[in-house]
Amino acid sequence: MTELRRVYIETYGCQMNVADSELMFGVLGRDGYVRTETPEDADVMLVNTCAVRDNAEQRVVGRVGELQRHKRAGGVLGVVGCMAQRLGPALLAGAPRVDLVVGPDAYRNLPELIDLACGGERLSDTEFRSWEHYEDIPALRQKGPTAFVTVQRGCDYRCTFCIVPQTRGPERSRNLADVEREVAGLVLQGTSEVTLLGQTVNSYHDGQHDFADLLRGVGGIDGLQRIRFTSPYPTDFTPRVIEAMAVTRAVCEHVHLPVQSGSDAVLRRMLRRYTIERYLEVMTQLRRAVPGITFSTDIIVGFPGETEAQFDATLSLVAAADFDDAYTFKYSVREGTPAVRLKDHVPDDVASWRLGRLVETVRANVRRKNMARIGETHEALVERPARRGTLMLGRTRGNHLVLLDLPPTAAGEYHTVRFTGTTGSTFTGSVVQPQMAVL
Ligand code: SAH
Numbered sequence: 001m002t003e004l005r006r007v008y009i010e011t012y013g014c015q016m017n018v019a020d021s022e023l024m025f026g027v028l029g030r031d032g033y034v035r036t037e038t039p040e041d042a043d044v045m046l047v048n049t050c051a052v053r054d055n056a057e058q059r060v061v062g063r064v065g066e067l068q069r070h071k072r073a074g075g076v077l078g079v080v081g082c083m084a085q086r087l088g089p090a091l092l093a094g095a096p097r098v099d100l101v102v103g104p105d106a107y108r109n110l111p112e113l114i115d116l117a118c119g120g121e122r123l124s125d126t127e128f129r130s131w132e133h134y135e136d137i138p139a140l141r142q143k144g145p146t147a148f149v150t151v152q153r154g155c156d157y158r159c160t161f162c163i164v165p166q167t168r169g170p171e172r173s174r175n176l177a178d179v180e181r182e183v184a185g186l187v188l189q190g191t192s193e194v195t196l197l198g199q200t201v202n203s204y205h206d207g208q209h210d211f212a213d214l215l216r217g218v219g220g221i222d223g224l225q226r227i228r229f230t231s232p233y234p235t236d237f238t239p240r241v242i243e244a245m246a247v248t249r250a251v252c253e254h255v256h257l258p259v260q261s262g263s264d265a266v267l268r269r270m271l272r273r274y275t276i277e278r279y280l281e282v283m284t285q286l287r288r289a290v291p292g293i294t295f296s297t298d299i300i301v302g303f304p305g306e307t308e309a310q311f312d313a314t315l316s317l318v319a320a321a322d323f324d325d326a327y328t329f330k331y332s333v334r335e336g337t338p339a340v341r342l343k344d345h346v347p348d349d350v351a352s353w354r355l356g357r358l359v360e361t362v363r364a365n366v367r368r369k370n371m372a373r374i375g376e377t378h379e380a381l382v383e384r385p386a387r388r389g390t391l392m393l394g395r396t397r398g399n400h401l402v403l404l405d406l407p408p409t410a411a412g413e414y415h416t417v418r419f420t421g422t423t424g425s426t427f428t429g430s431v432v433q434p435q436m437a438v439l
């Protein structure tokens, strides 16, 4: 018998990449590979990459340079994911010690590609396979109470700043029954919260079932406590979907709702399919249907042609929408996207200044909201030990993080907790003893 080969995967970018890395461990595990957490003792090193912004790609370039040093004789170094898909064979030409370049639709070929690379070949597979859902390949996940479940791959929207449609290909959804079977299996292994993943996840449609059916179906699985999903597209919140959210107990009271800009003119140039009025209307509908719901968002500053007044509209939106959290980005030009051809690119120093102001505004708003939450009680799922200290990290249904004085064995438990303090972004909390109802 040959020796087991060890594979190391380093993951950058979004949650779908985390899920894809688990899938790659599944593909390779089936072929006799074992997982290692350290590049030093790996036979195969894969870097799962993001192409959404230039700085994400630059980080990967630096990291690939470092990993090359750990590459042993006969070892394989591969770049996979969105940057691999975007650059294809050109990446091989630019990085002489990289053996493999593999896009998100080619992961089932990894064992074969790695064997060829071991034989000295350098090769890429970036073909789109729009039928590919990896349905027969069980992902190899880290055991825990929460899990990511990809329900849709690719994207058919054409936001002018975004490279994703070109790195992940056309949109397609898994069959509802397959998703339900996977989630039921996860529950049997101790998972009680799933996050359903897709680029425009609420446009999910398997030919017979829409996203409302998906929420109801998954929500009906015995033992599943919580459903999250990311990222929805604002105008895909149909009345059916909102109704399903309202009546499906497991669906958490939190939505990540990327807005991108507070200016209608900028939204038009981005080819986002809504106005701010419509976006706020969707928020109002969701707030009405799902009491206590919280919102996070993504915002880009410095999009081509963004004027000072248009940027101010974004600041105003942060106040009007009253976000509970926001991920903020400086626009990054992506070769091959329509926005490259737009006029009036915003100078970098102006974009940086705007980003700084936006971050301040968001932080102040979130801080104010979180201070006002001190004293509230919430259900928290204990996820894992916190990075520092001896506390455990819990998450409320509204997606607030709370540090709790509980033993590591509490991972996976649900507790009613009271917020006792906040850093501005995360909370400290104490477990509330169940009280007898007083009549
Ligand atoms: N629909 C996807 C979007 C993926 S990209 C999802 O949310 O799952 C994630 C975020 O990155 C986007 O919402 C956008 O705010 C940001 N982004 C995408 N392209 C960008 C670019 N060229 N420059 C800056 N930020 C970008």
Ligand code: F3S
Residues within 6 Å of the ligand: 155, 156, 157, 158, 159, 162, 163, 164, 165, 199, 200, 233
């Ligand atoms: Fe990108 Fe817009 Fe799709 S942000 S992933 S093109 S919805």
